[in-house]
Amino acid sequence: MNKTLLILILIFSVISCNKNEKSKELTKQAMVVFTDYNLDNKTRIDSSLTLLNLAIELDKNNFKAYENKYGLLSQKKDIDGMFSCINKMVELRPNQPYWKLTKGFVYDLKKDSVNAFKLYTESVNQYKNLLKTDSSDFNLTLEFAGALKLVNENKSADSVLKQMQLDYKSEHQMQILDYYIKNDTLTRKEVIENWKNYTIE
Incomplete structure (x- = not known):
């Protein structure tokens, strides 16, 4: 399935929710896409990151979205992206x-x-x-x-x-x-x- 079409379907599936619920749903869907081994690695990772970025736009405090994004950026070896992500995670969880x-x-x-x-x-x-x-x-x-x-x-x-x-x-x-x-x-x-x-x- 085309990456863009896949993402659009997932976005429309959460349209009826409020922002926080949409953000959580997009975070879950991102991981569903990531574990779809019928897709090649690049498509799985990039599509998941697109969904996680949308989840974060909807809820800047969605820790799970940042946590999952960090893991995917780590697989891409994107150190600057990881750094930006972990900064926000530390801000959200200063006591951990x-x-x-x-x-x-x-x-x-x-x-x-x-x-x-x-x-x-x-x-x-x-x-x-x-x-x-x-x-x-x-x-x-x-x-x-x-x-x-x-x-x-x-x-x-x-x-x-x-x-x-x-x-x-x-x-x-x-x-x-x-x-x-x-x-x-x-x-x-x-x-x-x-x-x-x-x-x-």
């Missing part, structure tokens, strides 16, 4: 340090290690404060361990992971921890190189 970590990664891609390290450090401190009030959050603690590695606090990260192995006993959590411990040995430089070399099939 994960997005500052992600912004730090984009600074690393831009070869600005000073600002990258500053954001990584800021994230570590924010994780510490969050975990003071909720130390039982598995995902938050795992993110914290990853953040510690980014600021070269490897011993502290290993200590957090060992404690998590004692604290979290569900089979699913143990599998995640086991995988994370075995595979999270890449340096920042290696992570960047992996990103540069990754392409979708």
Whole structure:
């Protein structure tokens, strides 16, 4: 199906909704298009981005649209687009340090290690404060361990992971921890190189 026709059909399908509902619907439709493997990669990504941009025009605070857009721009290796997107995501979710970590990664891609390290450090401190009030959050603690590695606090990260192995006993959590411990040995430089070399099939 022609890319333009596909987008027009999807737009008309949400005409009866209000702006926020339209924005959410376009965000969902963008991901439907992206997972349509009958289309070639370029069409899937570009059509999805067109729909996400329309979703953002309708609702400038649609975090999910920015999050999905960031992922697609990452696949296109559009560092400037990623940077613009992650700036808005950090603005919308200032209390979630994960997005500052992600912004730090984009600074690393831009070869600005000073600002990258500053954001990584800021994230570590924010994780510490969050975990003071909720130390039982598995995902938050795992993110914290990853953040510690980014600021070269490897011993502290290993200590957090060992404690998590004692604290979290569900089979699913143990599998995640086991995988994370075995595979999270890449340096920042290696992570960047992996990103540069990754392409979708």
